[in-house]
Amino acid sequence: MIAYKYRSGRGQKDAQGNDIFERDINMLAKDTIYVPTVAQLNDPTEALVDDRIFEMQLELFKKLGAKDSINMVRERYIEFYEGIIRDSGIYSLSKKIDNELMWAYYASGHSGYAIIFDTDVLARSFENGKWGGMYEIDVNYSKKLPKFDISRLRRENDVTVALSCLVGNKSEAWEHENEHRLVFDKGGKSLTIDYRAIKGFVFGCRMKDEDIDYVMKLFSGRDLDYYKIVLKDNTYKLLLQELKDRYPDADKYCPNKVEYDIEKLIEWDRYSDGVGYKYRPFVEAAMSEVSKEPFLTGISHFVVTDDGKYPHILIWAKVDQDGYVRPMKSFEYDIINGKLVRK
Structure with missing residues (x-):
């Protein structure tokens, strides 16, 4: 599947005073992405659930004489929610590239860019890694909080049942994001990816030509696709205009070449x-x-x-x-x- 990561244009600074555009694009050029924790995301309602049914179920089972087992289940839930979910990593992607709100919010008012990812290749980057599990989840949007019940903890071999409830739901106000998530057991760190997961870039309609050139030069030799957002005449619609690679004769990119006899x-x-x-x-x-x-x-x-x-x-x-x-x-x-x- 193809999905997109919207990023800031030049001029915005991070907490350390670094230009976010240069920081992010140079990190990506080293085939590295940063995966934030749930707590670092911009939505304060992340991982918020309605667990009243869960508590009612526990009380019912307690009355039936399963007090010790119920205490163990409650401890498991608290451990899972507080010890794992809050520290888990979320790498957010969007399945849409032509939403004006995404360009406005996440790409510096259309002056930034979006990375085109092949999510299948991206996900394979983390096979058998030291990061624990990595799961792919499409976000569901609703007017109400998702209901968490005891069945979410019973399926030992399908962690996504619990994860999709806890980190796979958001308010309808975020529906424009059309989000696809890579969920890691731990977040707050940088991870190396397979460079082939990056398929190209889409530049915002206000991105400066020198910044477009900066990206193309930095990623030369990778056979990437490049596009720029343009406005369709007499409409609000955003269109993709294909751009030619300005460095087609650059040496083929090869991040790694092992020696062998x-x-x-x-x-x-x-x-x-x-x-x-x-x-x-x-x-x-x-x-x-x-x-x-x-x-x-x-x-x-x-x-x-x-x-x-x-x-x-x-x-x-x-x-x-x-x-x-x-x-x-x-x-x-x-x-x-x-x-x-x-x-």
């Missing part, structure tokens, strides 16, 4: 009775591609099999993201009609 890897494969040597050109091409993947620190080994429909290459690589060494990641390719095809 192809001779040793081939030798190890032959020692293990592998058949990789028979497909060496394809192995080398696959290795070269894998070596540029984000978060990798090294290529461990590979296996080639040719007893199926197509010869198959499996490469194992070491991963270190934000200081956390993850389990090895695998990359798979088939050799089909003389071409390398990634699976």
Whole structure:
């Protein structure tokens, strides 16, 4: 899914006196996003629920003689709400790019920009990370507070049931945001993302040309899409106008390239009775591609099999993201009609 992150234009300062535009865009150029906690968001009613039904249910079960169990459930709820929800991280995106209120509120009165994200790639950035769970939630908008009852805590393997109630609801006054959330167990920190999650930028209709150029130059070599908001004549409607990349001949962006010894890897494969040597050109091409993947620190080994429909290459690589060494990641390719095809 494609979603958008609206950001401020030049001129606004943060609490430390830094220009927010330069701070944010330079952080993003390093493939990093900041995930605030629930308490840091601009809506004071975040995570507010009506839990009266929950309390009535507990009292009923207590009268039925389940006092000890009920105390445990209440403690679990308090721990979940106060100890987890308030500290959880929310990365907010919008599914709409043509809402004038979003441009006015979150993009400095149309002088800022919006980042175009592929949410599938963005979410995969956090697989097996040290951040605990990461969940995707579409926000529901209502006139009334969501009702929290005991059933929200009973489904052990589906945390989203409780999360969607606690951090997936907002007042109808916010409905224009059309929000899609990435919810983390912990917030208030910066996280590295897969650079391929960034698909492009949409610039506000009042964004200065020199700031547009600043962004394009900073993100040159990434094959991104660029647009600018324009006003449709004689209407309130906002339209997207495609812009040409001003740096089309820039070197291809590559944030990471791990070193590896192809001779040793081939030798190890032959020692293990592998058949990789028979497909060496394809192995080398696959290795070269894998070596540029984000978060990798090294290529461990590979296996080639040719007893199926197509010869198959499996490469194992070491991963270190934000200081956390993850389990090895695998990359798979088939050799089909003389071409390398990634699976």
